[in-house]
Amino acid sequence: MKKGYTIFLVFIIIAVSAPLISNQKPIFLIRDNKISLPFLSCINYEKVSNDFVIMPPIPYSPGVSDFDNADYKSPFSQQHLKNNSIHYRHWLGTTLRGCDVFAGIIHGTRYALLIGFFAALISLVIGVSIGATSAFSNEGRIHLSFFQLMICIIAFLFFYNLIANVELNSVYKWFVVIVASISFYFLLQLKYFRIYNFSINFEKIEMQLTILFSAVPRLFFVVAIMGIFEHSIAILIVLLGITGWMEIARMMRSELMRIQGMDYYASAQLSGASRMRITIKHILPNILPLIISIFSFSFGGAVLSEASLSFLGWGVAPDQVTWGTLIMEGKDSMYAWWLVVFPGACLSICLYTLFSIGRRWNNETYSL
Amino acid sequence: MRIVFKCFLVLVSFFVIAGFSFLLMRYQSNRPLQSLTVNSNFSQHSISVYSPDYLSLYQQYGFSKPSFYFSISNLALPDSFKYFPETPEKDFLIKWSCTTGNPASVYQVYKSLYSFHLEEWNVPPSQVLGLQRIVSNLTVTTEFDSLNSYFAEFKKLLPKQSTTALLLNNISEFKIKNRFLQLCLVFHINSSNQFVLWCSDLFNKGEGVYANSWYSKESVWTAIKKPFLITFLISIFSIFFILTTSIFLSCELFLLKDKKFVKYIYAFITFLYSVPAFFVGTILIYLFSNPLIVDLLPSNFSFSPICMSDDGWLISIFNSWKYFILPVCTLSFGAVIFFVILFYNSFESEFLKNYVLSAKMMGVSARNIIYKHVLKNAIYSSSTFLFLLFPALLSGSLVVEQLYSIAGVGSLLMSSARSQDVPILIFLFGFTGVITAFSFFTLDYYQKKINGRILSQKIQ
Numbered sequence: 001m002k003k004g005y006t007i008f009l010v011f012i013i014i015a016v017s018a019p020l021i022s023n024q025k026p027i028f029l030i031r032d033n034k035i036s037l038p039f040l041s042c043i044n045y046e047k048v049s050n051d052f053v054i055m056p057p058i059p060y061s062p063g064v065s066d067f068d069n070a071d072y073k074s075p076f077s078q079q080h081l082k083n084n085s086i087h088y089r090h091w092l093g094t095t096l097r098g099c100d101v102f103a104g105i106i107h108g109t110r111y112a113l114l115i116g117f118f119a120a121l122i123s124l125v126i127g128v129s130i131g132a133t134s135a136f137s138n139e140g141r142i143h144l145s146f147f148q149l150m151i152c153i154i155a156f157l158f159f160y161n162l163i164a165n166v167e168l169n170s171v172y173k174w175f176v177v178i179v180a181s182i183s184f185y186f187l188l189q190l191k192y193f194r195i196y197n198f199s200i201n202f203e204k205i206e207m208q209l210t211i212l213f214s215a216v217p218r219l220f221f222v223v224a225i226m227g228i229f230e231h232s233i234a235i236l237i238v239l240l241g242i243t244g245w246m247e248i249a250r251m252m253r254s255e256l257m258r259i260q261g262m263d264y265y266a267s268a269q270l271s272g273a274s275r276m277r278i279t280i281k282h283i284l285p286n287i288l289p290l291i292i293s294i295f296s297f298s299f300g301g302a303v304l305s306e307a308s309l310s311f312l313g314w315g316v317a318p319d320q321v322t323w324g325t326l327i328m329e330g331k332d333s334m335y336a337w338w339l340v341v342f343p344g345a346c347l348s349i350c351l352y353t354l355f356s357i358g359r360r361w362n363n364e365t366y367s368l
Numbered sequence: 369m370r371i372v373f374k375c376f377l378v379l380v381s382f383f384v385i386a387g388f389s390f391l392l393m394r395y396q397s398n399r400p401l402q403s404l405t406v407n408s409n410f411s412q413h414s415i416s417v418y419s420p421d422y423l424s425l426y427q428q429y430g431f432s433k434p435s436f437y438f439s440i441s442n443l444a445l446p447d448s449f450k451y452f453p454e455t456p457e458k459d460f461l462i463k464w465s466c467t468t469g470n471p472a473s474v475y476q477v478y479k480s481l482y483s484f485h486l487e488e489w490n491v492p493p494s495q496v497l498g499l500q501r502i503v504s505n506l507t508v509t510t511e512f513d514s515l516n517s518y519f520a521e522f523k524k525l526l527p528k529q530s531t532t533a534l535l536l537n538n539i540s541e542f543k544i545k546n547r548f549l550q551l552c553l554v555f556h557i558n559s560s561n562q563f564v565l566w567c568s569d570l571f572n573k574g575e576g577v578y579a580n581s582w583y584s585k586e587s588v589w590t591a592i593k594k595p596f597l598i599t600f601l602i603s604i605f606s607i608f609f610i611l612t613t614s615i616f617l618s619c620e621l622f623l624l625k626d627k628k629f630v631k632y633i634y635a636f637i638t639f640l641y642s643v644p645a646f647f648v649g650t651i652l653i654y655l656f657s658n659p660l661i662v663d664l665l666p667s668n669f670s671f672s673p674i675c676m677s678d679d680g681w682l683i684s685i686f687n688s689w690k691y692f693i694l695p696v697c698t699l700s701f702g703a704v705i706f707f708v709i710l711f712y713n714s715f716e717s718e719f720l721k722n723y724v725l726s727a728k729m730m731g732v733s734a735r736n737i738i739y740k741h742v743l744k745n746a747i748y749s750s751s752t753f754l755f756l757l758f759p760a761l762l763s764g765s766l767v768v769e770q771l772y773s774i775a776g777v778g779s780l781l782m783s784s785a786r787s788q789d790v791p792i793l794i795f796l797f798g799f800t801g802v803i804t805a806f807s808f809f810t811l812d813y814y815q816k817k818i819n820g821r822i823l824s825q826k827i828q
Contacts, residue, residue, distance in 0.1 A: 215804040217766075217800060300642075311767065334654075334659065348643045
């Protein structure tokens with residue numbers, strides 16, 4: 001299992017240091033006795049004869065064409081090497097336009113892990129919140145005054161109308177409306193507003209909501225929504241995040257309900273511990289392995305969804321190279337196997353690592 | 369009564385999903401006026417015709433007006449500008465790129481213009497799904513003026529984008545001073561008008577704008593019928609393949625469990641579970657449908673008799689059996705691995721039970737014990753997942769249909785999402801929702817019938 005962690009650590013190191021590993025700009029430059037780090041700047045580097053440079057191990061950026069090696073150069077074929085230096089060889093071949101596959105894979109790792117991590121985080125936050133609220137709400141019910149409910153609906157309408165004429169991206173508009181409405185609800189938690197109380201069976205609502213969101217397959221949902229918005233990483237993260245919380249909520253709810261029925265929970269309650277203390281001291285250590293397990297599976301699922309969407313042409317923006325886009329490009333050619341095999345192998349290993357970490361922590365949870 | 373309630377829930381979920389999807393469809397930016405998708409054997413393109421807003425820019429830069437404006441979804445990077453010769457349009461686009469700061473989108477326009485000028489768009493007309501539609505739509509509109517009239521006609525079919533603005537004007541005309549009433553009115557009409565129209569068109573009249581696809585102009589039912597049948601067939605074949613293969617593999621693997629190499633095979637199978645379907649599909653095309661290696665199985669489903677002919681469905685299904693092999697293998701790959709692992713684990717737990725021990729003592733062979741006794745019990749315990757297969761396969765069809773150019777539900781969703789064909793999108797969302805809800809419902813019913821604990825609770 002340690003191998004799994006090691007491989008995943010390697011992926012993380014590659015993702016973090018991608019500009020240092022693969023870049024057409026030098027890492028280190030001494031020009032006219034001045035030291036600079038060109039890989040950090042946006043300005044294009046042009047070599048002068050007296051320069052002292054340290055180039056990255058792969059001197060190509062993703063998506064940048066090397067016209068001398070265009071038209072699918074195999075890793076084993078003869079290539080036109082710049083300055084006849086082996087350093088400029090395309091070790092994993094090139095695409096139709098001469099883009100380096102190795103550079104694409106390294107920067108693709110970055111996109112895969114970035115999108116996967118944040119999408120999984122959003123799913124986890126939503127899933128854990130809904131699951132925990134459902135499990136901990138008083139006998140599955142939350143009490144809400146009629147007045148509070150009405151005010152929340154009116155607030156939603158008001159905030160929407162307020163920003164309807166403001167020139168903002170529609171995602172931000174919705175975000176502002178929802179955040180404003182939620183904050184309004186918390187404001188109304190003051191006793192002053194409680195006029196007539198009635199209860200909502202939150203547990204049932206949560207279960208119906210989970211079924212409702214599970215009803216449409218994830219890819220169907222994301223593709224339909226991506227048709228509306230411009231392709232970008234942020235949109236993709238949000239969409240993958242809001243479509244992956246259902247299983248997490250269900251698992252979290254069942255686990256928390258299991259814990260609530262255990263002896264140590266009852267003992268803690270009888271000993272007069274506060275809810276916060278019980279949560280932090282007793283519940284959290286017990287559900288932490290489950291949370292890590294869920295996060296790993298969710299992370300893997302998001303990475304897989306991102307690759308599938310990029311493969312379909314609905315993923316990140318077209319100028320960004322990911323594992324999925326490389327495989328999509330390989331699909332167009334009948335002999336450029338290196339465009340399919342190397343990114344596909346990277347994706348499979350990454351997923352295997354994440355799933356095996358998840359399985360390990362899952363076993364840990366149920367062995368307790 | 370419970371069944372009625374559950375059916376009611378299924379219907380409610382259909383309408384909620386459809387309504388929710390519809391509301392999301394309203395918030396769109398840079399909507400193309402028309403979008404057409406083309407699937408060739410190994411690639412997929414889509415042309416989106418945008419409104420002729422570029423005209424003013426062309427005039428501003430002093431160039432002659434182009435024949436039409438569109439973009440292709442399969443992009444390259446801006447540095448591929450180098451591939452194209454110097455033309456006035458290139459200069460214009462580079463300048464425009466500098467002003468807009470979006471060279472990638474400008475490059476799309478340039479590439480498509482250039483390709484069409486030189487007639488270099490190498491998609492064989494007779495072999496490509498959907499090209500007929502493009503030709504019929506675009507050949508009549510190669511002249512700029514006729515394209516404008518085409519746009520004008522098309523715009524009539526578009527939904528009223530400015531509903532909110534119109535409403536607000538009307539409200540101010542009516543001089544409703546109560547702000548709250550205004551808000552309620554706006555919210556009510558915004559959330560109901562087009563969705564209500566869609567429902568009424570679809571169920572009552574069947575002739576309105578919302579009962580027809582905005583893209584192909586055919587009714588929603590006609591547009592969905594053939595893709596659904598193809599996806600349904602592939603899913604059914606996949607389910608059959610998954611069950612037979614996974615049962616056989618898991619049984620044979622379990623029979624050999626005392627051998628040392630089985631441990632490595634099992635580890636390899638768990639690794640295969642992490643391999644994505646589109647990667648497997650691409651590898652299968654490379655291996656079995658490659659003229660350079662072995663051209664054994666066809667990979668372009670659009671050539672199959674089932675797609676080419678409109679009549680004689682049953683015969684065409686039999687005739688196109690070869691075309692089903694690769695898609696079915698790709699679609700069921702992940703599920704086969706999943707069920708092999710699941711059945712193997714179930715066998716392990718079942719093998720510890722007393723009835724297996726007594727069968728062993730009676731001298732029944734291991735193969736007979738597994739196939740005749742253990743398998744039945746193992747399938748019962750794992751059957752929960754069988755009911756969730758169909759929705760999962762529906763989701764997987766999106767990738768597989770793009771890979772093999774299958775005109776199924778997934779391809780229809782993609783083309784509808786590109787062209788913002790709202791009636792089809794609403795129907796597809798609702799349709800998948802109902803299928804999933806129906807699967808949950810059947811699972812629930814089945815578990816009550818099978819699970820002894822639930823049954824005994826009911827009796828008590």
